[in-house]
Amino acid sequence: MVTNQAGLKRNGVQDFVTLRATAFIMTAFSLYMAWFFISTPTVTFEIWQGLFASTGMKVFTAAALVSIMFHVQIGLWQVLTDYIKPVRLRAVMQYVLNIIAFAYMAYGLFVLWGV
Amino acid sequence: MKVFQNFDVLKQSLIKVLQVTVVKKQRPVNLQLNTISFPPSAIASILHRISGVGMFVAMVFIIWAWATALNSSEGFDLVREVMGGIIGKIITIGTISLLIYHVIVGIRHVIMDMGHWEELKAGNTSAIVSFILWAVSTLVVGVVLW
Numbered sequence: 001m002v003t004n005q006a007g008l009k010r011n012g013v014q015d016f017v018t019l020r021a022t023a024f025i026m027t028a029f030s031l032y033m034a035w036f037f038i039s040t041p042t043v044t045f046e047i048w049q050g051l052f053a054s055t056g057m058k059v060f061t062a063a064a065l066v067s068i069m070f071h072v073q074i075g076l077w078q079v080l081t082d083y084i085k086p087v088r089l090r091a092v093m094q095y096v097l098n099i100i101a102f103a104y105m106a107y108g109l110f111v112l113w114g115v
Numbered sequence: 116m117k118v119f120q121n122f123d124v125l126k127q128s129l130i131k132v133l134q135v136t137v138v139k140k141q142r143p144v145n146l147q148l149n150t151i152s153f154p155p156s157a158i159a160s161i162l163h164r165i166s167g168v169g170m171f172v173a174m175v176f177i178i179w180a181w182a183t184a185l186n187s188s189e190g191f192d193l194v195r196e197v198m199g200g201i202i203g204k205i206i207t208i209g210t211i212s213l214l215i216y217h218v219i220v221g222i223r224h225v226i227m228d229m230g231h232w233e234e235l236k237a238g239n240t241s242a243i244v245s246f247i248l249w250a251v252s253t254l255v256v257g258v259v260l261w
Contacts, residue, residue, distance in 0.1 A: 020225060020228070023221055023225075027218055027221070027222075030214060030218065044191075045184070045188045045191040045192075048184055048185065048191060049185060052185060068174070072171055075164075075167050075171075076168070076171070078164075079164050079167070079168060097171075100171075101171070104174050104178055107178060107182070108178055108181075108182070111181075111182040111185060111186070114186075115185055
């Protein structure tokens with residue numbers, strides 16, 4: 001039992017819930033963006049910037065960006081553990097891909113901050 | 116008598132070992148994917164993974180386009196120009212198509228989490244319905260954005 005706890009074990013229940021909770025946020029964001037593009041006849045720079053200038057939209061976008069990172073972390077772990085058998089290669093790939101996922105999120109937040 | 120009993124036990128266990136080795140040897144070492152038939156539910160599953168990984172790669176383009184268009188008026192015009200080109204259109208429509216697929220099959224997945232469509236027939240039917248919804252919505256998005 002002790003060795004089990006000490007290993008690099010993941011919590012399946014938490015992964016399950018996180019995957020779906022983040023999926024819900026991203027789906028809501030996608031639908032909102034789709035509605036924005038459908039309901040706006042011509043998207044100009046002012047309208048585009050105005051959309052992300054409001055605090056509410058900033059929070060929504062930040063939630064979507066953070067969701068992308070967590071969702072990618074779990075999803076890529078699932079895919080990598082199924083297809084990449086060598087442990088070291090998988091660990092390196094997971095490390096690099098998770099850094100990229102983090103970079104997407106961090107870059108997005110900094111851009112959002114500046115609007 | 117004891118010796119004979121022991122011999123019998125030995126014989127039995129020897130047969131067991133032989134059976135196990137034979138069974139193990141008959142197992143295929145590698146799954147030959149081209150000889151396995153993929154039902155619609157299996158195709159839905161693998162495409163869900165492919166679309167997810169695809170979007171992760173496409174995020175470079177999405178984040179770039181989103182950020183550049185937000186940063187300045189010139190950036191906005193640049194993104195407009197890039198997305199108006201043939202490659203830009205293919206990436207844009209392709210990414211939206213991946214997103215639509217991932218969301219549709221993701222919703223199907225959540226419905227299955229709740230205990231519906233778990234039988235063989237219902238699973239395959241819902242997979243085919245997902246494919247049709249995906250194809251139709253991709254077609255609509257493609258026609259509108261091209």
